[in-house]
Amino acid sequence: MAASGSGMFIRCEVDEPAASDAAIAKQLASVCPVDIYADDSGRVRIVDSNLDECILCGLCLEVGPAGAVRVLKLYDGGRLLERPAAAGA
Amino acid sequence: MRFYEFEAKTLLGMSGVPVSKGGTALTADDAARIAGEVGGDVVLKSQVLSGGRMKAGGIKFASAAEEARTAAEQILALEIGGQRPRCVLVESKQPVKKEYYAGVIYDALAKLPVAIFSDLGGIDIEQVAETHPGHVARVHFSTFSPFPEFKMKELVASLGISGGELNALTRIMSQLAQAFLRYGLTLAEINPLAQLDDGSIIALDSHLDMEEEARDGQAALLARLGIGREETRLARPPTPFEIRGAEVDASDHRGVAGRVVEFDGTLGCVIGAGGGSLTIFDAIRKFGGDPANYCEIGGNPSVKKAAELTKLILSKPGVGKICVIMNVVSNTRVDIVARGVVKGVIEAGYDPAEKIAIFRIPGSWEDEGFKILEKYGVEYCDRSVPMSEAARRAVEKMRKAKGEPEVVA
Ligand code: SF4
Secondary structure (H helix, E strand, O other): OOEEEEOOOEEEEEOOOHHHOHHHHHHHHHHOOOOOEEEEOOEEEEOHHHHHHOOOOOHHHHOOOOOOEEEEEHHHOOEEOOOOOOOOO | OEOOHHHHHHHHHHOOOOEOOEEEEOOHHHHHHHHHHHOOOEEEEEOOOOOOHHHHOOEEEEOOHHHHHHHHHHHHOOOEOOEOOOOEEEEEOOOEEEEEEEEEEEEOOOOEEEEEEEOOOOOOHHHHHHHOHHHEEEEEOOOOOOOOHHHHHHHHHOOOOOHHHHHHHHHHHHHHHHHHHHOOEEEEEEEEEEEEOOOOEEEOOEEEEEOHHHOOOOHHHHHHOOOOOOOOOOOOOOOHHHHHHHHHHHOOOOOEEEEEEEOOOOEEEEEEOOOHHHHHHHHHHHOOOOEOEEEEEEOOOOHHHHHHHHHHHHOOOOOOEEEEEEOOEOOOOHHHHHHHHHHHHHHOOOOHHHHEEEEEOOEOOHHHHHHHHHHOOOOEOOOOOOHHHHHHHHHHHHHHHOOOOOOOO
C-alpha cells in the first residue's frame, strides 16, 4: 500500500513498491531534515505532524526510482516539487 | 539584566572604584553584627530592583548595632514596588562634602558608548540635563580602539574641575567606562559619586545593567556574584502570556519565536529580524497604533513554532488583527514564516485575509511565501515598502476595523 499524507501546505506521496522497500524506508528517514518520513519496520510511514515543516530541499526525490516519491505544494495548486538539478548541470 | 546595588558595588570594587565598607544582611541579627563590625554610623538600604527606596522607607540610618537591628527588621518586612528585599546592605555612613554623577550608556544613534559626567550628583541626571544643561558633560568613545583615558580627563575638566580632584574623578570615570566594556553593560551609573570631607571620592550608590546577550560570556562573573540562570531580573514578574511565549520558544530549537512582552493594545505583533522588532514597534506607536505585544521572531523558526506564537497572540483578549513585519531576512525563510502564521490564524479559528493586517517579510524564498499569502488572500508587500510604511498600513487597517477616522501622519 502506498504511503501518503497531507498537511495544510504540503502533501507527500510514496508509491508502491518503494513504500514497502526497507532500504528506501531507511534512506528516506535518514535524508529528510525535518523527519517527514519514518522507517516503520521496513515500511515508509509519513509523519503527518511534520508535513508542513517541509523545506522543499528535494532530497527525498532522489531516493528510490524516479517519480516514486513526490512532494506537492498544496498552496500552489498541487504543483510537484521538482528534482534538484544534478551537480554541474 | 539589572544588578542589585550590593552586586553593582562588588563589581565596581573589582574594577577599582572605591566603595563604602559594609556587607549584606539576610536577617536583623546579621545587620546588627555588620553594623558592629563597621563601627560608627551606618546606613541600611533595602536591596530591591525598583527605585524610590528612600521615599518608601527602604533606606534608614543607625548609630548603634541595636538601632541597626530595628532598622533592618523594618526594611526586611517592607515591600517596595511590589518587591520584597533580597537582603539589606549595611554600610558605613559617609561624611559627604560634594556629590557628582558618573555614568556610561550606549548611544544607539552614534553607535558608540557615551560617558556622562555632572558636578550635580544625587538627583536624576535627566532632571539635571533639563534644568542645568551646563552642568552635564558627555563624550563618546570607541569600543575597538584602546581605551582613551585622556577623554575622561577632558570630560571632567570641561566642568572646570582641576588638581587632585580632577585626577581622582578621571580615574573613577575611566574605571567605570572600562567596567562597562569589560562586563557587557548597557548602563553603568554611580549616583551619587561623593567627595568626602577628607577629599577622597567614593561610590555611594550605583545602578548597573548587563546586556541580556552578554550573560553567557559573563558566566564566571555572574557565578561569582551568585546570580543563577533562572534569575531573569526583569522589572516585573512575567505574565502568563509571557511565560507561555517562553514555552513556545523553548519547545523547538529552531529559530526564535516567542520572546514576547505583553502590552494592553489591540494590534498583535509578529515582528523581528536584525533590530526590526524595536523599529517596527516604535513605528506602530508613531502612527498611533496600540501594540498588544512586543516580540522577536527570527533565525528561521519552525512552522509549528511560528503557528503557536501566532495562536498565543490571537488568544490575547482584545487583539483584533496581527501584523507580520520583519526586516529583510536571509537566514529566516519567508515561506516558512508565512506557513506558520497562516496556520496559526486558521487553527485559532480565523480567516487569515481578515486577521493578518499586513505581511511584510522580504528575503529568502519570498516568492514561495507570496504564493501562500495569495492563496489565503493576505495583503503582503516586498522590500520596496519600508517597515514603517507597513506598520502604518497595519495601524490604518486596525483603525478602520474599529470604525475610527483615518489619521494622516
Ligand atoms: S523535500 Fe526535503 S524536507 Fe521536504 S519531504 Fe523531501 S526531504 Fe523532507
